Amino acid sequence: MAARAEDLFDFxxxxxxxxxxxxIERLNKIRSDKSLLSALKVHYSLNPADFINDWGITxxxxxxxxxxxxxxxxxxxxxxxxxxxxxxxxxxxGEPGIVVKARDVGASWIAMALxxxxxxxxxxxxxxxxxxxxxxxxxxxxxxxxxxxxxxxVMHLPKEFRGSWDVQxxxxxxxL
Numbered sequence: 179m180a181a182r183a184e185d186l187f188d189f190x191x192x193x194x195x196x197x198x199x200x201x202i203e204r205l206n207k208i209r210s211d212k213s214l215l216s217a218l219k220v221h222y223s224l225n226p227a228d229f230i231n232d233w234g235i236t237x238x239x240x241x242x243x244x245x246x247x248x249x250x251x252x253x254x255x256x257x258x259x260x261x262x263x264x265x266x267x268x269x270x271x272g273e274p275g276i277v278v279k280a281r282d283v284g285a286s287w288i289a290m291a292l293x294x295x296x297x298x299x300x301x302x303x304x305x306x307x308x309x310x311x312x313x314x315x316x317x318x319x320x321x322x323x324x325x326x327x328x329x330x331x332v333m334h335l336p337k338e339f340r341g342s343w344d345v346q347x348x349x350x351x352x353x354l
Contacts, residue, residue, distance in 0.1 A: 187253050197251040201233065205336050215338055223299035227254060227262040230291045235334040236284065239321055249334065252291065258284055262292055290328040294354070298339060316352045328354050 187197065208214045222229035234252035241248050254262075261277075265288075268275040279285040293305040307324050309315050316325040329349050332340055348354065 189253075189255060192246075192250070192253075194247060194250050197253060201251065204232065205338075208336075208338060219299060222295070226266070226292055226295040226299070227259045229295050229299070229339075230254060230262070230288070231259075233335055233339060234291050234295075234331055236287045236291075237321060237327075237330050249330070252284075252287070252331075254288075258288055261285065261288055265289070265292055286324060287327050287331075290324055291331045294328050294331050312352075325349075325352060325354060 187193070208218065222232075230252055231254045235249050236252045237249045239248050241250070264275065267273070277285055289307070293307070296303045296305065307315060309324070313320075313323070315323055317323050320326055321330075329345055332343055332349075332354070333345050
């Protein structure tokens with residue numbers, strides 16, 4: 179089996195172009211063989227980390243100062259995959275969990291991407307988020323808020339996965 183661009187990714191000198199190229203190639207295959215989409219949806223329903231890694235994005239306005247794009251593919255590193263597995267275990271076992279995190283490790287992005295992914299692939303799934311301050315949840319256009327992250331994640335998915343979702347219709351204040 180050939181190595182995927184994500185498997186060869188160098189986080190110290192990121193090559194986002196190769197990741198986007200690989201995604202375009204995958205998308206072209208899906209569009210030329212409709213049976214692939216059904217199989218992928220089943221796979222992603224059981225393996226949400228793969229969906230996030232294969233199609234998700236993250237955004238960081240600070241990257242502009244380094245000459246990098248501010249919207250980049252979400253290429254998960256091993257600890258992030260572990261975190262997704264841990265969150266899934268908590269949910270499946272009905273157990274609470276507290277995340278003690280450092281800044282800039284992607285925990286908020288992962289939580290929102292995972293919630294969105296589960297909503298896309300699990301019937302009747304809903305998730306809620308909370309914060310000590312309402313303005314950390316949703317403030318128009320603020321990339322530090324949780325709903326901004328969720329909207330960006332869904333908005334940048336190929337139409338094959340987001341369907342008729344429209345940010346203007348389906349992403350009202352504190353709802354998605």
